[in-house]
Amino acid sequence: MERTFAIIKPDAVERKLAGQILARIEEKGFTIAGMKKIQLTRKQAEGFYYVHKERPFFNDLCAFMSRSPVIVLCLEKENAIADWRTLMGATNPANAEPGTIRKDFAVNIEENSSHGSDAPETAAFEIPYFFSALELV
Ligand code: UDP
Ligand code: MG
Numbered sequence: 001m002e003r004t005f006a007i008i009k010p011d012a013v014e015r016k017l018a019g020q021i022l023a024r025i026e027e028k029g030f031t032i033a034g035m036k037k038i039q040l041t042r043k044q045a046e047g048f049y050y051v052h053k054e055r056p057f058f059n060d061l062c063a064f065m066s067r068s069p070v071i072v073l074c075l076e077k078e079n080a081i082a083d084w085r086t087l088m089g090a091t092n093p094a095n096a097e098p099g100t101i102r103k104d105f106a107v108n109i110e111e112n113s114s115h116g117s118d119a120p121e122t123a124a125f126e127i128p129y130f131f132s133a134l135e136l137v
Helices: 010-014 018-027 042-048 058-065 080-088 101-105 120-130
Strands: 002-008 031-038 070-077 114-116
Touching: 002 018, 002 080, 002 120, 010 018, 010 058, 010 070, 018 031, 018 070, 018 080, 018 101, 031 120, 042 058, 042 120, 070 080, 070 120, 080 101, 080 114, 101 114
Parallel strands: none
Antiparallel strands: 002 070, 002 114, 031 070
């Protein structure tokens, strides 16, 4: 079993797409080990995305991620990290495969509806950024 970290981003929560995204997650066999709705502060968004701090999109991204609530998730499954990335689709919805969350729901490359850890080391940073051990079952 592997765990990954996921976010249903502000654009999707605002448009009331959380239920549809959660249904896809469960249909693909993920177990929801942890879930909560929170609104990130600007500083919390910057800390989460610190690896991108030199990128041109960093400021806009952190403003977007803190503008309204998100749903943060810890998902569990064999091969969870890669399988969640597959279910999300490419970062830019224009390049995402048909039937993926980003193809079907994303507004654009920034407001792309979902986040997923990209490697085990990333998941190991991201899961405890949001969840204590007692919140994961
Ligand atoms: N992003 C953006 N412009 C870009 C690339 C990325 O606004 O040119 C945003 C987008 O919301 C993306 C996030 O920054 O999901 C993190 O980028 P990353 O390259 O890690 O993509 P991801 O891992 O989310 O597919
Ligand atoms: Mg990434």
